[in-house]
Amino acid sequence: MSIIHAIHALDDNWLGFPSAFEPDLLRNSKRLRYETRKKEKEIAVKKVEHSRKGKGKGAGRPAAQVTRENIPRKSKDKANQLIASMSTSSEDTASEFSDTSIYSNEAVDAPSSSNIATSATVSTSQENSASEGESHLLVDAKFTITFKDGTERTFIVLEVIYSGNGVIGRGPNVYRAKCINERGLPPGAKSWLLWVLIAKFYSPSASREPETFFVDRARNFAKEHSDEWALNHLPEILACVDLTNDEEDFVQNRLFKRFGSEEYEKRRLRVSFHEPLEPLMKVTSLLELAQVIYDILQIHQWLYEKPKILHRDISIGNIMFKRDTKGNVLGVLNDFDLASCPGHLDQPSSKHRTGTKPFMAYDLLTTNWERGHMYRHDLESLFYVLLIICCHYENFSTSISKPPYLKWFTDPVGVVATMKSDFLLLGARVSLPIQPFFEDIRHWLNHYRSVLKSGFVDFLNNGDQEDYDLKTFGGKTTYKVLNGYLCSFQGAPLVRRWNGAGASEN
Numbered sequence: 209m210s211i212i213h214a215i216h217a218l219d220d221n222w223l224g225f226p227s228a229f230e231p232d233l234l235r236n237s238k239r240l241r242y243e244t245r246k247k248e249k250e251i252a253v254k255k256v257e258h259s260r261k262g263k264g265k266g267a268g269r270p271a272a273q274v275t276r277e278n279i280p281r282k283s284k285d286k287a288n289q290l291i292a293s294m295s296t297s298s299e300d301t302a303s304e305f306s307d308t309s310i311y312s313n314e315a316v317d318a319p320s321s322s323n324i325a326t327s328a329t330v331s332t333s334q335e336n337s338a339s340e341g342e343s344h345l346l347v348d349a350k351f352t353i354t355f356k357d358g359t360e361r362t363f364i365v366l367e368v369i370y371s372g373n374g375v376i377g378r379g380p381n382v383y384r385a386k387c388i389n390e391r392g393l394p395p396g397a398k399s400w401l402l403w404v405l406i407a408k409f410y411s412p413s414a415s416r417e418p419e420t421f422f423v424d425r426a427r428n429f430a431k432e433h434s435d436e437w438a439l440n441h442l443p444e445i446l447a448c449v450d451l452t453n454d455e456e457d458f459v460q461n462r463l464f465k466r467f468g469s470e471e472y473e474k475r476r477l478r479v480s481f482h483e484p485l486e487p488l489m490k491v492t493s494l495l496e497l498a499q500v501i502y503d504i505l506q507i508h509q510w511l512y513e514k515p516k517i518l519h520r521d522i523s524i525g526n527i528m529f530k531r532d533t534k535g536n537v538l539g540v541l542n543d544f545d546l547a548s549c550p551g552h553l554d555q556p557s558s559k560h561r562t563g564t565k566p567f568m569a570y571d572l573l574t575t576n577w578e579r580g581h582m583y584r585h586d587l588e589s590l591f592y593v594l595l596i597i598c599c600h601y602e603n604f605s606t607s608i609s610k611p612p613y614l615k616w617f618t619d620p621v622g623v624v625a626t627m628k629s630d631f632l633l634l635g636a637r638v639s640l641p642i643q644p645f646f647e648d649i650r651h652w653l654n655h656y657r658s659v660l661k662s663g664f665v666d667f668l669n670n671g672d673q674e675d676y677d678l679k680t681f682g683g684k685t686t687y688k689v690l691n692g693y694l695c696s697f698q699g700a701p702l703v704r705r706w707n708g709a710g711a712s713e714n
Contacts, residue, residue, distance in 0.1 A: 227356040239467070258347060284591070318677045338570050345383060345409070352389075353449055353479065361400055362389035363407060366581060371409070371713075380410040384484070405446065406482040414474040422450040422517050429515040437705050440538045441507040444483035452477040485528040485540055489597070489604050497604075498697035500529050501594060503539025505694055506709045508590075509687040511541070512583050513712065520581045521546040522589035523564035524596065536703075544559065565624060566616040567592040570632065570664075573625035579678065584685040591656045592616075596644035612641045632661050648698055655693050659685060688712065 345351065345365050352362040370382045385398040389484040397536045412418065423445050430438040464474045491497045504527055511517040519526075519541060526543040546563070563572055569585035571577045600611040616624050636657060642650050663681030670676055680686045691710025695702055 229368055241284065253439050294542055343644050345350045345381065350388075350405075351385075355447065355449065357394050357397065358392045359394065359397065360391045363405075363409075364388050369406070380408055383407045383409075400446075404484065406484055407479055409451075409477065409479045409481065410545070411475040411477055418448050418478070419480060419547070420445050420545045421550075422547040426511055426515045426517055433514070435510065435514065435706075438507060439508055440532070441540055441705070443485065443542045443544070445480040448478065448480040448482070450476050469654050480699055485530055485542060488527045488529065488593075489539060489601075491604060492530065493647065495697060496529075497597070498649070498652075498694075499537055499702050500527065500539035501590070502694050502697075502702045503529075503537075503705060504541055504588075504590065504703050505687070505690060507539070507541050508583075509691075509709060509712075510585060510706055513708070516549050516551070517544075518548050518550050518581060518583055519544065519546075519586055520548060521563055522586045522593060523567045524593050526564075529595060532628060550583075563589070565621065566596065566613070567587075570625055570628045573621050573628065575622065582679045587685060587687075587690060590655075590659055591660060594649065594653060594656070595640070598649050599640065601646070602643055603645045608643065632657065634665055636661050652694065652697075656690070659689055 294654060337652075346368060347365055348367045350362055351365075352360060354360045362433045365383045365385050367384040367420060368381075369384060370380065372380045383406070384404060386404045387402060390399060390401045393399055397441060423443055426442050427444075428444070430436060488497075488500060491500060504522075508522075511519065521543060526541065528540045528542045529537045532538055563569075563581075565573070569588040571579075572581065572585055596611075596613060599613060601607050601704065615627060619627070640650065640653055642653065663684035666682040666684050667676075667678070670682055671678070677683060683689075688710045695704065
C-alpha cells in the first residue's frame with residue numbers, strides 16, 4: 209500500500225504509463241480508435257504558427273480564467289492566483305487537485321438517461337495544449353460515442369474546462385462539447401444535434417455505483433413524492449457511458465493486474481454528459497452567493513433525510529447554480545461521484561480517502577478516523593467553502609496575492625489536519641482575514657465557526673459517553689442549528705425552498 213501512496217500523485221508519463229487519451233493506447237484499444245491522423249498533422253502546423261505568434265508581447269495568450277485551472281504543484285506563485293477557485297474531487301487527498309467545474313453556455317431541455325456504449329471513436333488534435341505533460345482531448349478534437357439505443361453521436365471539443373493528471377484516482381477530464389453529427393436516432397427519441405453539453409471523462413472505481421445512480425435516485429424520489437422543488441437544485445445527467453471493460457488494454461487494468469485487488473481498485477474509463485451549469489464564482493452579488501449557499505444547505509438536508517443520499521464532496525467546484533425564468537439564482541449541488549447511501553456505505557467504498565483536501569472535515573484528514581463519512585462532515589466542508597471564498601478573493605473574479613490558507617491546498621494531509629484543528633479550537637479569538645468585499649458575510653462565518661468549535665469541545669468533554677451522538681457532536685452541529693442563521697442575510701430572509709429546511713432535530 210505504501211507504493212500506491214507514493215506514486216499516487218505522480219504524472220502518468222513520469223511512470224511510463226500511457227494516459228487514457230495517449231495516442232498509442234487509443235490506437236490499440238478496441239473501443240477507442242482514431243478516425244484519421246490528417247487532423248493531427250494540420251493542428252500540429254497550427255500549433256507551430258501559434259507558438260511563433262506567441263513570442264510577441266501578449267500575443268496568443270488566452271484570457272485568464274481563474275476557475276478553469278488546477279494548481280501546479282511546483283508553482284506557488286501561480287497557486288496564489290488560482291487557489292480559491294480550486295475544485296478537487298479526489299479519492300485520495302494526496303493526489304493532484306481536480307477541477308470538475310461545469311460552465312453554462314446553452315439551455316438544455318432533455319430527459320435524463322443512462323446508457324452503455326457499444327463503441328467509441330476518438331480523434332485528437334494538438335491545438336491549445338493546456339501544459340506540457342498533460343494528456344487529454346484538446347480544442348477541435350472530435351469523439352464519437354455509440355449509445356445503447358444505437359444512436360451514434362459525434363462531438364467536437366469547444367473548450368477544455370479541466371484536465372486531470374495521475375494514474376490513480378478518477379482523474380477527470382472535463383470539456384464543453386457540441387454534438388455535430390447524429391446517426392441512427394430511434395423513432396421518438398430526442399435529438400442532441402447542435403446541443404452544447406459538458407462531457408466528463410473519468411476513471412471511477414468499477415465497484416462503485418455510477419454518479420447517475422445517485423442523481424437518478426434523487427430526481428425520481430422528488431417526482432414521486434411531490435418534491436419537484438428539489439429538481440432545480442440537482443444536476444441533470446443526460447447519459448453515462450462506459451468506454452472500457454475488464455479485457456481492454458487500459459492503464460487502470462494494468463495497474464490492477466500489477467498490484468492486485470488488495471492494493472488497487474479496478475477502474476473503468478467512463479464518459480458522462482451533463483446539463484451546463486454556472487460555477488459558484490459567477491454570481492453577481494453577495495445576496496446571490498448567500499442564496500446559493502442556503503440552497504445547498506437545504507438540498508443537502510433533503511438528500512440526506514428523504515432519498516437517503518450523502519454527497520461527501522462539498523467543495524467550491526461542486527457548488528454551482530443556474531437561473532430561473534426571472535433570472536433568480538438556484539443553487540445546484542453537483543458531482544455525485546463520491547456520494548453514498550448512509551447505512552449502506554458508511555465507510556468509503558474506495559481504498560483511498562474521499563473528498564477535496566482543503567475543504568475536507570478535520571476527522572477525515574486524520575489517519576485514525578475509522579467511523580466513516582457523517583453528514584456533519586459535509587456541513588464542516590460548507591464552512592470551508594465560504595471561508596476560502598471570503599478570505600482568498602478580492603471579489604468574485606480576482607484572487608488575492610497571498611491567500612492565508614494556501615497551505616491547506618499544498619501541505620500534506622496530516623499537516624492540514626493539524627492546521628484545521630488549531631484553526632477551530634485555538635484560533636477562534638483571532639479575527640478572520642475576510643476581504644472587504646465580503647465583509648457582510650463575516651457574521652455568518654463567525655457564527656458558523658463557533659458552531660463547529662462548540663461541537664468539537666462537546667466531543668472532547670462528553671465523547672466517551674456510551675450514548676454520545678457522534679454524528680452531530682451531541683446535537684451541536686445540525687441542519688437545524690445552521691438553518692437558524694443561514695436562513696437570512698443582510699437583515700432579510702432568504703428564499704426557503706422547502707418547508708422541512710431546518711425543521712427536524714438533525
